[in-house]
Amino acid sequence: MKVRFTKMHGLGNDFVVLDGVRQSLALTPDQLRQLADRRFGIGCDQILLVEAPTRPDADFRYRIFNADGGEVEQCGNGARCFVRFVREQGLTAQREIVVETMKGLIRPREGEDGNITVDMGVPRFAPDAIPFISPVDAVVQPLMVGDDEVMISVVSMGNPHAVQLVADVDTAPVASQGLLIENHLRFPQRVNAGFMQVVDRHAVRLRVFERGAGETLACGTGACAAAVAGIRRGLLDSPVRVATRGGELSIEWAGDEQPVFMSGPATTVFTGEIDL
Numbered sequence: 146m147k148v149r150f151t152k153m154h155g156l157g158n159d160f161v162v163l164d165g166v167r168q169s170l171a172l173t174p175d176q177l178r179q180l181a182d183r184r185f186g187i188g189c190d191q192i193l194l195v196e197a198p199t200r201p202d203a204d205f206r207y208r209i210f211n212a213d214g215g216e217v218e219q220c221g222n223g224a225r226c227f228v229r230f231v232r233e234q235g236l237t238a239q240r241e242i243v244v245e246t247m248k249g250l251i252r253p254r255e256g257e258d259g260n261i262t263v264d265m266g267v268p269r270f271a272p273d274a275i276p277f278i279s280p281v282d283a284v285v286q287p288l289m290v291g292d293d294e295v296m297i298s299v300v301s302m303g304n305p306h307a308v309q310l311v312a313d314v315d316t317a318p319v320a321s322q323g324l325l326i327e328n329h330l331r332f333p334q335r336v337n338a339g340f341m342q343v344v345d346r347h348a349v350r351l352r353v354f355e356r357g358a359g360e361t362l363a364c365g366t367g368a369c370a371a372a373v374a375g376i377r378r379g380l381l382d383s384p385v386r387v388a389t390r391g392g393e394l395s396i397e398w399a400g401d402e403q404p405v406f407m408s409g410p411a412t413t414v415f416t417g418e419i420d421l
């Protein structure tokens with residue numbers, strides 16, 4: 146089967162984007178893993194599938210698959226690429242779109258300057274919303290990672306995040322500890338592991354070991370989760386500049402039941418066709 150695709154990235158977090166509106170696609174996990182494979186396929190962190198909506202209040206449906214082939218609830222960098230893709234492909238002329246995801250609606254908007262802001266919805270913290278097996282609902286709590294006790298904040302942006310403070314992201318044990326946290330038994334659906342260095346009350350540096358993909362150059366929902374966790378801990382004030390290895394995102398959150406807004410770029414690299 147010939148499949149048309151577009152290769153895109155948000156600050157180096159890269160995607161294979163598929164138009165499931167004008168081509169009928171039902172890809173198996175093996176086919177998804179092949180697309181994501183950086184040697185035997187196209188190569189990407191996630192595959193984004195654009196489809197017609199299943200609910201009347203949405204313009205499109207947005208399905209996200211990690212490089213390991215698993216379908217997940219949310220992707221922030223992907224949401225910015227999504228609105229750029231549907232506009233570039235002529236699927237819509239709207240600057241703001243309402244997108245149906247596995248966990249509700251998000252609203253990406255492409256500005257006149259090409260920068261994209263996304264209403265990422267309201268963050269959730271209760272253990273069963275993450276999900277995280279815990280007797281307490283606390284802003285910070287201990288997690289045994291191997292022989293080390295790590296203090297984490299858990300946040301759901303639709304997808305699960307465990308954020309910890311580090312003195313220097315460049316020397317943080319992202320690969321070793323990130324893998325252990327991702328697969329920790331107290332996270333029944335696994336988790337994205339964030340390592341955040343506070344620079345000042347409006348700026349952090351962040352690295353994320355992503356569920357199903359390993360460390361990426363940037364993680365949009367991870368940036369939202371880190372900024373929200375820092376604000377809840379009284380360490381940060383909105384807006385927060387989040388410096389990732391791939392570039393900078395701006396995160397705004399007014400607290401409580403307010404939505405999180407993420408702003409940043411989206412880039413189209415090339416288009417192609419692949420036999421699956």
Ligand SMILES: N[C@H](CCC[C@H](N)C(=O)O)C(=O)O
Pocket residue numbers: 158190191209211217218219220221222223304305337355356357358361363364365366367
């Ligand atoms: N690995 C994530 C999905 C991709 C999120 C990330 N690429 C972003 O920009 O938010 C998860 O399993 O929840």
